[in-house]
Amino acid sequence: MSSSMDSVGVARLLPGGPVADRVLGEVAAEVVALRAAGVTPSLATVLVGDDDASAGYIRIKQRQAAELGFVSPHVRLPASASQVDLHRVIEDFNADRGVHGVLVQHPVPGGLDYGRALQVLDPDKDVDGMHPVNLGRLALGLPGPVPCTPAGIEALLAFHGVSVAGREVVVLGRGATLGRPLAMLLAQKRSTTNAAVTVVHTGVADWPRFARRAEVLVAAAGVPGIVRPEHVRPGAVVVGGGVRYAGRRLLPDVDPSCARVAGAITPRVGGVGPTTVAMLFRNAVGAVRRAVGG
Ligand SMILES: Nc1nc2c(c(=O)[nH]1)N[C@@H](CN(C=O)c1ccc(C(=O)N[C@@H](CCC(=O)O)C(=O)O)cc1)CN2
Secondary structure (H helix, E strand, C coil): CCHHHHCCCCCEECCCHHHHHHHHHHHHHHHHHHHHCCCCCEEEEEEECCCHHHHHHHHHHHHHHHHHCCECCEEEECCCCCHHHHHHHHHHHHHCCCCCEEEECCCCCCCCCHHHHHHHCCHHHECCCCCHHHHHHHHHCCCCCCCHHHHHHHHHHHHCCCCCCCCEEEEECCCCCCHHHHHHHHHCCCCCCCCEEEEECCCCCCHHHHHCCCCEEEECCCCCCCECHHHCCCCCEEEECCEEEECCEEEECECHHHHHCCCEECCCCCCHHHHHHHHHHHHHHHHHHHHHCC
């Protein structure tokens, strides 16, 4: 771990931008090599409904795909689409040998089941690492796509020299997209992981007791402002992973005043978010490699 545990005052910032730039640079080099070998990487995107924030993220991903040299077919379904409509789109992309990766933006409108839709997706084309087969691989430490935000957090900590090996990491939140996969990831036996991980959730009345123990505290609750300075061990590393959206406005779990107590902290904007998009493309290029047998 860095010297952050020794100093209390104004926390060192842990931006995600440079981490994303590095990962995207590696992906870009791979895309050049794939194209030189006659392979055109393809990442399909699916958006259901009219959620502004989701439409914005799809635009970001489409733009990034084009910059990196991916083709990126897109299907937008109306909010009135049925589960069967959504499954049909996914099945069509599954069957298309020219499409290497598929992402379904979440959340999907109420009435649709994102988890069921993921089960229809070919696990080899699952660039979000959220198919049960891929979460199973993560649980067993087998190679495969890792959910983007957890993978981004691991990369962000490693990039900034925050070692979690042998450290007490507390993940506040147990959701399928962040808390649970992150806990599995950080507990793995690798140089950038190997942590002593505790998962606690806001249904545990005494969750602050666990949070205050953490040398690295990851907020993954999706409850705006829930993590406050009194929940942070002085000098700890605080990672803001969880967010909730009010329209397009992002409401993070971590109150900015935590920077007074933490040794290091991700910024409210430009922290974990950019690494999420970068990891999507790392997974996407992995899907291309699997498809072409590389
Ligand atoms: N299929 C998926 N759906 C969703 C995912 C995902 O990984 N796969 N994650 C989020 C949304 N998301 C990407 O899809 C995403 C969220 C936030 C950011 C980001 O960079 N945010 C900025 C803040 C911008 C602001 O203030 O509004 C930041 O953190 O600096 C990128 C991607 C849910 N859906």
